Amino acid sequence: MGRIALILLPLLILLGCAKAPITGRTQIIMLSPDQEMALGLQTEEEIFKTEKVSRDPKYTVPVERVGKRIAAATRMDLDWKFYVIENDKVPNAFCLANGHVFVYTGLFKYIDNDAQLATVMAHEIAHAIAHHVAERLSVAQLTGLAAAVATDIAARNGGEYSQLYQAAIGIGSQVGVMLPYSRMQESEADHIGLIIMAMACYDPREALKFWEKFSKAGKEPIVYFSTHPTSKSRIEQLKKLMPEALKEYRQCEVHVP
Numbered sequence: 670m671g672r673i674a675l676i677l678l679p680l681l682i683l684l685g686c687a688k689a690p691i692t693g694r695t696q697i698i699m700l701s702p703d704q705e706m707a708l709g710l711q712t713e714e715e716i717f718k719t720e721k722v723s724r725d726p727k728y729t730v731p732v733e734r735v736g737k738r739i740a741a742a743t744r745m746d747l748d749w750k751f752y753v754i755e756n757d758k759v760p761n762a763f764c765l766a767n768g769h770v771f772v773y774t775g776l777f778k779y780i781d782n783d784a785q786l787a788t789v790m791a792h793e794i795a796h797a798i799a800h801h802v803a804e805r806l807s808v809a810q811l812t813g814l815a816a817a818v819a820t821d822i823a824a825r826n827g828g829e830y831s832q833l834y835q836a837a838i839g840i841g842s843q844v845g846v847m848l849p850y851s852r853m854q855e856s857e858a859d860h861i862g863l864i865i866m867a868m869a870c871y872d873p874r875e876a877l878k879f880w881e882k883f884s885k886a887g888k889e890p891i892v893y894f895s896t897h898p899t900s901k902s903r904i905e906q907l908k909k910l911m912p913e914a915l916k917e918y919r920q921c922e923v924h925v926p
């Protein structure tokens with residue numbers, strides 16, 4: 670770590686520091702907003718080649734309804750778009766750097782209400798507004814892992830769960846940088862997501878219900894593979910953040926069911 674710190678320090682000063690929303694964590698982002706947009710669009714092209722977009726209002730209506738509320742709560746001007754992917758097998762969702770959000774029909778088996786859908790969508794949107802992909806690429810560049818992450822970006826046709834993605838992270842973890850990084854990003858996405866859902870006036874306590882139900886179903890979801898926190902540590906973190914989230918939620922004049 671000493672060597673990395675030595676490389677990072679002057680760069681941090683040169684580049685200036687970005688700050689993650691809500692958590693205020695200092696980040697190194699070496700990609701421009703335009704590069705992030707281009708990356709999002711490039712990934713999207715790949716997704717549309719292999720995945721089928723659903724037009725079923727049973728899914729598209731709640732995804733639009735919840736997505737728009739969450740997006741408004743971020744107060745960030747991304748090119749927000751919401752897609753449903755027809756795939757009952759995977760309980761997956763993700764948000765690209767350009768603000769395009771994808772929810773798989775397979776997730777709906779675990780969703781009882783809008784607040785639980787908001788739990789997942791706010792987590793994914795949190796990854797985007799905290800520039801997590803750009804940050805990971807930047808760290809990879811700095812640690813000589815650009816190739817591994819580039820493979821990941823090219824390979825991900827389904828967001829957070831492709832095998833190649835896991836492999837890329839695996840390579841990174843050997844050097845001991847990327848794995849802690851993505852764990853940290855995951856718990857940060859949980860943190861930001863919980864606060865944002867509450868700011869969008871969804872009851873943050875539904876996030877606990879959702880994660881508890883998920884782990885009880887024995888369906889440790891594919892979305893949350895090894896780099897994701899265990900459901901136990903995730904739930905513990907959410908409980909700790911609950912007072913902060915409830916404070917936001919109680920400022921809402923109208924609570925969303």
Ligand SMILES: [Zn+2]
Nearest residue numbers: 796829855858
């Ligand atoms: Zn995540």
